Amino acid sequence: MSQDNKKVLLQVDNLKKYFPVRAGVFKRVVAHVKAVDDISFKVYEGETIGLVGESGCGKSTTGMTILRLLNPTDGRIVVDGLDTTPLFLPKTRANKYIHEIYISRFNELKNKYKSEDEVIKNLKDDVDKKYAKIYFEKGSHGLHHEMLSNINEKRKWFRRNMQIIFQDPYSSLNPRLRIRSIIAEGLFTHGLVKSGAEATEKIKDLLEKVGLSSEYIYRFPHEFSGGQRQRIGIARALALNPKLIVADEAVSALDVSIQSQVINLLEDLQKEFKLTYVFIAHDLAVVKHISDRVAVMYLGKIVELADKKALFDNPLHPYTVALMSAIPIPDPEYKKKRIILQGDVPSPINPPSGCRFHTRCPIAKDICSKKEPPLVDMGDGHMVACHFAGQFKG
Amino acid sequence: MKDPILKVNNLHTYFNTEDGEVRAVRGVSFEVHEGETLAIVGESGSGKSVTSLSIMRLLDENGRIAEGEILYKGRDISKIPEDDMRHIRGKEIAMIFQEPMTALNPVFTVGDQIIEMIMLHMGMDAKAARQRAIELLRKVGIPEPEKRVDQYPHELSGGMRQRAMIAMALSCNPKVLIADEPTTALDVTIQAQILELMKELQKEYGMAIIFITHDLGVVAEMSDKAAVMYAGKVVEYGDIVSIFKRPKNPYTWGLMQSIPKLNEEVERLMSIPGTVPNPRKFPKGCGFSNRCFLAKEKCKDEMPELIEVEPGHYSRCFYIDELVKEVEKSRVGEK
Ligand SMILES: Nc1ncnc2c1ncn2[C@@H]1O[C@H](COP(=O)(O)OP(=O)(O)OP(=O)(O)O)[C@@H](O)[C@H]1O
Ligand SMILES: Nc1ncnc2c1ncn2[C@@H]1O[C@H](COP(=O)(O)OP(=O)(O)O)[C@@H](O)[C@H]1O
Ligand code: SF4
Ligand code: SF4
Ligand SMILES: [Mg+2]
Ligand SMILES: [Mg+2]
Numbered sequence: 264m265s266q267d268n269k270k271v272l273l274q275v276d277n278l279k280k281y282f283p284v285r286a287g288v289f290k291r292v293v294a295h296v297k298a299v300d301d302i303s304f305k306v307y308e309g310e311t312i313g314l315v316g317e318s319g320c321g322k323s324t325t326g327m328t329i330l331r332l333l334n335p336t337d338g339r340i341v342v343d344g345l346d347t348t349p350l351f352l353p354k355t356r357a358n359k360y361i362h363e364i365y366i367s368r369f370n371e372l373k374n375k376y377k378s379e380d381e382v383i384k385n386l387k388d389d390v391d392k393k394y395a396k397i398y399f400e401k402g403s404h405g406l407h408h409e410m411l412s413n414i415n416e417k418r419k420w421f422r423r424n425m426q427i428i429f430q431d432p433y434s435s436l437n438p439r440l441r442i443r444s445i446i447a448e449g450l451f452t453h454g455l456v457k458s459g460a461e462a463t464e465k466i467k468d469l470l471e472k473v474g475l476s477s478e479y480i481y482r483f484p485h486e487f488s489g490g491q492r493q494r495i496g497i498a499r500a501l502a503l504n505p506k507l508i509v510a511d512e513a514v515s516a517l518d519v520s521i522q523s524q525v526i527n528l529l530e531d532l533q534k535e536f537k538l539t540y541v542f543i544a545h546d547l548a549v550v551k552h553i554s555d556r557v558a559v560m561y562l563g564k565i566v567e568l569a570d571k572k573a574l575f576d577n578p579l580h581p582y583t584v585a586l587m588s589a590i591p592i593p594d595p596e597y598k599k600k601r602i603i604l605q606g607d608v609p610s611p612i613n614p615p616s617g618c619r620f621h622t623r624c625p626i627a628k629d630i631c632s633k634k635e636p637p638l639v640d641m642g643d644g645h646m647v648a649c650h651f652a653g654q655f656k657g
Numbered sequence: 658m659k660d661p662i663l664k665v666n667n668l669h670t671y672f673n674t675e676d677g678e679v680r681a682v683r684g685v686s687f688e689v690h691e692g693e694t695l696a697i698v699g700e701s702g703s704g705k706s707v708t709s710l711s712i713m714r715l716l717d718e719n720g721r722i723a724e725g726e727i728l729y730k731g732r733d734i735s736k737i738p739e740d741d742m743r744h745i746r747g748k749e750i751a752m753i754f755q756e757p758m759t760a761l762n763p764v765f766t767v768g769d770q771i772i773e774m775i776m777l778h779m780g781m782d783a784k785a786a787r788q789r790a791i792e793l794l795r796k797v798g799i800p801e802p803e804k805r806v807d808q809y810p811h812e813l814s815g816g817m818r819q820r821a822m823i824a825m826a827l828s829c830n831p832k833v834l835i836a837d838e839p840t841t842a843l844d845v846t847i848q849a850q851i852l853e854l855m856k857e858l859q860k861e862y863g864m865a866i867i868f869i870t871h872d873l874g875v876v877a878e879m880s881d882k883a884a885v886m887y888a889g890k891v892v893e894y895g896d897i898v899s900i901f902k903r904p905k906n907p908y909t910w911g912l913m914q915s916i917p918k919l920n921e922e923v924e925r926l927m928s929i930p931g932t933v934p935n936p937r938k939f940p941k942g943c944g945f946s947n948r949c950f951l952a953k954e955k956c957k958d959e960m961p962e963l964i965e966v967e968p969g970h971y972s973r974c975f976y977i978d979e980l981v982k983e984v985e986k987s988r989v990g991e992k
Contacts, residue, residue, distance in 0.1 A: 490932060
């Protein structure tokens with residue numbers, strides 16, 4: 264499948280998020296949980312990318328970091344051609360970031376290629392090209408200005424366009440606020456409505472859009488069922504007319520019959536508003552249904568990323584194979600061969616050397632504990648990080 | 658056949674609320690034998706958790722068992738004093754809660770909480786109990802249990818918290834394990850491990866399991882029989898193969914139709930329209946009548962009885978024959 268002509272909405276490069284582990288009386292930092300450890304991926308406009316993997320492998324952390332609800336430890340997050348990373352850094356760190364990621368790199372490349380045009384030609388990513396052009400035309404000051412001017416507007420733009428729907432329809436809505444206030448908050452913050460009356464109209468529309476009666480506008484969250492609350496969460500996210508929504512286990516807590524209603528709703532809204540979804544879930548049948556592509560994470564890394572059909576029909580990473588085999592099939596007479604992974608789930612505080620899956624991988628060899636396999640394209644955008652991709656069939 | 662280890666008989670559980678009485682469970686019956694697994698499936702709010710909390714005698718203050726019996730080894734534990742119940746709870750009948758934070762106290766480390774249980778019920782000293790706690794955490798797949806044992810619940814990921822709670826429930830080798838959506842928050846490889854673990858322990862100790870879940874895949878995999886609940890009542894009950902192969906209740910059938918299947922691509926999922934009725938105003942008739950594609954006038958006014966449609970397979974519906982025709986039609990369509 265050709266993805267070249269599709270527009271990249273979100274680009275994540277070498278993203279890392281480490282949490283400090285503290286201990287002792289003085290609460291000193293003794294180690295770090297490497298919740299997300301150097302992952303890169305692109306999300307195309309209008310697509311749904313599924314994110315699956317072992318509990319604790321860093322899916323939610325990835326989602327929260329992309330949205331800047333957590334600050335990344337390292338890495339770059341580009342949205343719609345805009346590097347949003349420095350927008351949320353303190354001034355000195357932002358300057359340092361721009362220097363390291365762009366200026367010194369551009370200078371090095373210029374030394375190598377001797378010509379600015381050649382540098383731009385040889386840069387792979389559009390964002391890099393864009394910032395290189397600005398740097399070569401307007402110098403270091405110009406680039407800093409480009410990236411850090413109007414910072415408040417840019418932050419707001421980011422906040423508005425990047426939304427999240429949480430897993431828990433109970434705790435994610437403030438119980439003391441009526442539905443109107445819950446949804447109106449963002450509308451006013453972002454100046455999307457001019458008057459209270461306009462907000463009310465807009466919120467009523469939104470409620471109808473997500474399949475709730477507009478009469479519910481003055482009710483409190485506790486008066487709704489889980490599925491209805493999830494619809495309210497969706498309406499709140501939609502209110503700001505976002506480009507991208509991270510749905511973190513957004514249907515997991517719902518009843519099966521309601522789950523299918525909400526999935527259908529998410530799909531309808533995606534078509535209508537050209538939404539892009541990052542869909543985090545552990546139900547692989549649901550992920551397969553809703554996603555265009557699926558990324559499989561293991562211990563803070565992406566180990567496989569492919570079109571869903573390729574991934575489900577022909578998983579190449581041993582972990583993905585095990586994952587697929589573990590899916591419970593709703594048929595009591597169906598007997599399948601299940602691969603129960605052996606060994607402890609390693610800790611993200613002290614991940615195994617080389618390939619992080621080697622402690623549990625059924626086909627691990629010597630090299631696996633020594634050398635980390637990079638995520639490489641095996642053809643048609645089917646990316647795998649394994650020295651022996653495709654060799655374990657279960 | 659031996660007597661069931663746990664038998665719930667016509668259980669009614671009601672809550673007093675500001676808006677009047679909520680009849681959350683309205684005559685539920687089922688039984689489990691040693692070594693057997695019963696699944697309870699159903700819409701949220703249908704009374705699954707209230708049923709299990711009634712068995713555990715952990716209902717909120719405003720709740721009461723209004724009618725019915727809960728026979729554990731033949732003894733009705735629905736009315737025994739709280740002091741006696743304390744010896745049963747956790748030791749004889751243990752529960753894994755739907756929401757880990759209801760079982761885990763945020764101000765104590767995970768280890769402290771498990772150790773306390775073990776010391777209370779198994780009479781071990783602190784050191785042995787700590788060792789056992791670490792072993793249990795390892796068994797449920799928590800990495801570096803020696804370190805995690807001293808962490809607070811909020812320092813664990815959602816799935817790890819769930820596993821910590823499972824370890825706590827298993828800590829005293831209970832005879833009956835009630836698992837209220839124990840793997841809902843988990844990814845499938847860990848789920849497979851935990852299901853496998855529960856099956857192993859079941860084999861080893863003959864533990865009976867009541868497994869509450871909305872994942873029909875897990876139901877099919879784990880259970881010997883199932884009770885499908887809707888609006889406070891059991892609407893279908895029987896062995897697992899009959900229920901999946903020959904569903905006899907429109908709700909069960911709708912549920913099976915709503916789930917995405919790995920081996921089928923569909924543009925759009927089937928779904929049951931509407932939502933569960935509010936338990937404050939359950940309809941007079943069949944609880945499913947506002948959503949059921951087969952509903953007729955009669956369904957709104959009268960409550961169908963649970964009747965035996967084939968040996969050991971029960972359904973609560975006036976129009977089972979019509980449903981059977983629909984099921985057959987769609988099965989032909991599939992082929
Ligand atoms: N605030 C925090 N402090 C310390 N460690 C944390 C914090 N938040 C998350 N972690 C750790 O980061 C790792 C990744 O957690 P994350 O919540 O992203 O997992 P997940 O993939 O979403 O898992 P699940 O499927 O269980 O929700 C885990 O080891 C977790 O314990
Ligand atoms: N403490 C309580 N007070 C009032 N109503 C309650 C209480 N606990 C549960 N209920 C109600 O009882 C019904 C059944 O709840 P529950 O058993 O938790 O459903 P589920 O099948 O999802 O586990 C619900 O309508 C719920 O709101
Ligand atoms: S690199 Fe080695 S250990 Fe890692 S998944 Fe591949 S075969 Fe297994
Ligand atoms: S009794 Fe009527 S409403 Fe209830 S399940 Fe049967 S057909 Fe549907
Ligand atoms: Mg998570
Ligand atoms: Mg429940």
